[in-house]
Amino acid sequence: MVASQFMPLDGANAVSQAMRQINPxxxxxxxxxxxxxxxxxxxxxxxxxxxxxxxxxxxxxxxAMSACVGASAAGARVMTATSANGLALMxxxxxxxxxxxxxxxxxxxxxxLSSPLNIHCDHSDSMGARDSGWLQFYAESGQEAYDNxxxxxxxxxxxxxSLPVMSCQDGFITGHGVERVGLLPDEAVQEFVGSxxxxxxxxxxxxxxxxxxxxxTDHYFEHKRQQTEAMNASMELIESVCQEYEMLSERPQxxxxxxxxxxxxYAIIVLSSTAGTTRSxxxxxxxxxxxxxxxxxxxxxxxxxxxIVDCIKNCKAVAVLDRAISFGAPQGMGPLFTDITSALYVxxxxxxxxxxxIFGLGGRDTTPPMIAGVFEDLEKIGATGxxxxxxxxxxxxx
Amino acid sequence: MSQMxxxxxxxxxxxxxxxxxxxxxxxxxxxxxxxxxxxxxxxxRMGAPIKAYTRLSSEEIEIHSPILxxxxxxxxxxxxxxxxxxxxxxxxxxxxxxxxxxxxxALRKRLGFQGGQVxxxxxxxxxxxxxxxxIPSTLILGVVAKASELVDLEAIVETTRETLGGKLRPEIVDxxxxxxxxxFEECTQG
Numbered sequence: 177m178v179a180s181q182f183m184p185l186d187g188a189n190a191v192s193q194a195m196r197q198i199n200p201x202x203x204x205x206x207x208x209x210x211x212x213x214x215x216x217x218x219x220x221x222x223x224x225x226x227x228x229x230x231x232x233x234x235x236x237x238x239x240a241m242s243a244c245v246g247a248s249a250a251g252a253r254v255m256t257a258t259s260a261n262g263l264a265l266m267x268x269x270x271x272x273x274x275x276x277x278x279x280x281x282x283x284x285x286x287x288x289l290s291s292p293l294n295i296h297c298d299h300s301d302s303m304g305a306r307d308s309g310w311l312q313f314y315a316e317s318g319q320e321a322y323d324n325x326x327x328x329x330x331x332x333x334x335x336x337x338s339l340p341v342m343s344c345q346d347g348f349i350t351g352h353g354v355e356r357v358g359l360l361p362d363e364a365v366q367e368f369v370g371s372x373x374x375x376x377x378x379x380x381x382x383x384x385x386x387x388x389x390x391x392x393t394d395h396y397f398e399h400k401r402q403q404t405e406a407m408n409a410s411m412e413l414i415e416s417v418c419q420e421y422e423m424l425s426e427r428p429q430x431x432x433x434x435x436x437x438x439x440x441x442y443a444i445i446v447l448s449s450t451a452g453t454t455r456s457x458x459x460x461x462x463x464x465x466x467x468x469x470x471x472x473x474x475x476x477x478x479x480x481x482x483x484i485v486d487c488i489k490n491c492k493a494v495a496v497l498d499r500a501i502s503f504g505a506p507q508g509m510g511p512l513f514t515d516i517t518s519a520l521y522v523x524x525x526x527x528x529x530x531x532x533x534i535f536g537l538g539g540r541d542t543t544p545p546m547i548a549g550v551f552e553d554l555e556k557i558g559a560t561g562x563x564x565x566x567x568x569x570x571x572x573x574x
Numbered sequence: 575m576s577q578m579x580x581x582x583x584x585x586x587x588x589x590x591x592x593x594x595x596x597x598x599x600x601x602x603x604x605x606x607x608x609x610x611x612x613x614x615x616x617x618x619r620m621g622a623p624i625k626a627y628t629r630l631s632s633e634e635i636e637i638h639s640p641i642l643x644x645x646x647x648x649x650x651x652x653x654x655x656x657x658x659x660x661x662x663x664x665x666x667x668x669x670x671x672x673x674x675x676x677x678x679x680a681l682r683k684r685l686g687f688q689g690g691q692v693x694x695x696x697x698x699x700x701x702x703x704x705x706x707x708x709i710p711s712t713l714i715l716g717v718v719a720k721a722s723e724l725v726d727l728e729a730i731v732e733t734t735r736e737t738l739g740g741k742l743r744p745e746i747v748d749x750x751x752x753x754x755x756x757x758f759e760e761c762t763q764g
Contacts, residue, residue: 182603184596184599184600184603184609184611295615296615316636316638317638346638348612348615349612349638350638352612352613352615353610353611353612353638354596354599354609354610354611354612355599355608355609355610355611355635356599356603356607356608356609449638450638452635452636452637452638453636453637453638453639455636456636456637541639541640542639543639543640543642544637544639544642545642
């Protein structure tokens with residue numbers, strides 16, 4: 177264990193500090209609100225010679241991810257950052273990065289996708305990328321965004337996995353919110369991430385290889401099978417890196433952050449900063465003797481299905497809060513909800529009433545009274561046995 | 575038992591409101607406290623009314639939503655009174671800190687605020703005298719130190735010296751410290 181030094185940092189700056197400590201070989205990035213501070217601070221570290229990273233100031237996010245793919249294939253340790261439409265512009269290259277098994281780490285400061293134009297937080301950007309073959313972490317606070325970024329690098333570069341990772345946090349809410357953040361000593365971070373020595377690289381001219389090449393009906397399918405098997409089998413690795421980081425930092429690093437779940441009758445499942453708001457309410461309600469709980473997955477890809485089912489199966493009713501809509505999904509439910517209901521069905525837990533709340537789109541505030549309303553709804557469902565509407569909206573007018 | 579102080583700031587964009595909130599949070603960090611400082615982001619234009627929030631707590635702060643029922647409201651720009659509802663949601667025993675040349679009694683009457691404490695300080699005058707510019711946000715921290723047990727004047731002065739010291743000339747830093755100390759001395763409660 178090493179002691180952290182506390183600094184006043186916004187969530188974006190906390191991530192750029194993690195990147196400074198990691199000192200990657202290459203960062204190719206394009207600034208976009210609310211991720212801007214990550215790129216701005218990091219490019220300052222480059223300009224001041226605090227890191228020896230090759231910073232590539234590209235002309236777009238498509239070029240940013242393309243440069244990251246090229247650099248990573250050449251054997252470099254590579255990081256980048258984006259938000260919203262920037263992530264959308266990277267789309268085709270996201271799949272190329274994961275298909276080539278390149279362990280790039282990208283911070284996503286979550287923001288709503290246009291149109292209409294909105295710069296505030298929701299998860300429509302990274303949730304749209306959930307099938308792109310990247311692992312995804314979600315952070316409640318600037319502290320978690322910092323911790324997740326460091327763990328993400330170790331996980332991505334593990335030889336048994338070798339896949340890219342997105343480390344997400346809520347735009348403005350934590351991205352621009354200044355909080356007390358504990359930073360590990362630089363040397364401790366450098367020792368934790370170690371050096372990156374890929375087995376295969378394009379620049380290894382003694383052992384020439386081709387990467388991301390033509391792969392027709394003969395092998396493409398097998399390669400995709402390998403890719404999905406790698407992701408499916410990664411949970412043990414992720415858990416062990418999280419445990420190691422927990423020992424180092426003395427900050428808990430669970431895959432599932434549970435509070436009150438041991439005997440909760442009514443529970444809310446939610447990602448990122450809103451989980452904290454929910455937990456603060458749950459603490460109050462627990463003090464009043466109510467058996468309520470909150471479950472925050474810190475990892476969304478790979479989806480910790482069995483662990484979530486285990487955690488909620490004895491509840492009387494559960495609400496899943498989604499900060500994105502999966503348009504055209506049954507009743508327009510959110511992506512977290514579809515995965516949780518699927519996990520319950522697969523586990524044979526089909527009697528638990530589960531409802532979905534879409535919340536916080538475009539940065540709409542989510543306050544404790546709104547969340548208290550969700551618990552009231554759950555109690556009603558528990559008492560009457562009537563689930564009512566499957567998909568509801570929290571904090572929506574009219 | 576955890577102690578949390580929730581503060582809402584009212585000012586106009588460009589008056590240093592966000593910086594003051596961050597400085598306040600930072601000043602409590604040395605004593606092992608936790609804080610959050612965040613503005614309400616709208617379309618930012620110099621001079622537009624803005625709100626910002628600061629939470630100070632002896633324990634980790636989990637809540638991530640705007641403050642609905644503040645313990646303390648700080649009004650940096652007196653011409654916002656009547657323009658925005660500055661007492662909205664404030665707790666009955668809450669504290670108002672206002673940059674004004676009026677007395678606390680006159681202000682209470684004007685706002686119809688019966689509760690807790692009202693602190694007045696002529697921060698604009700102090701700012702003009704000390705730095706010849708109407709940037710009164712930071713110096714109001716002197717009043718916060720007097721009104722709240724959670725906040726310490728020494729810590730604020732030290733944090734101000736550290737934070738501004740890297741960016742500004744020593745005489746400007748000194749003027750800021752002097753202004754904070756004057757606000758601490760010159761504020762009145764009623």
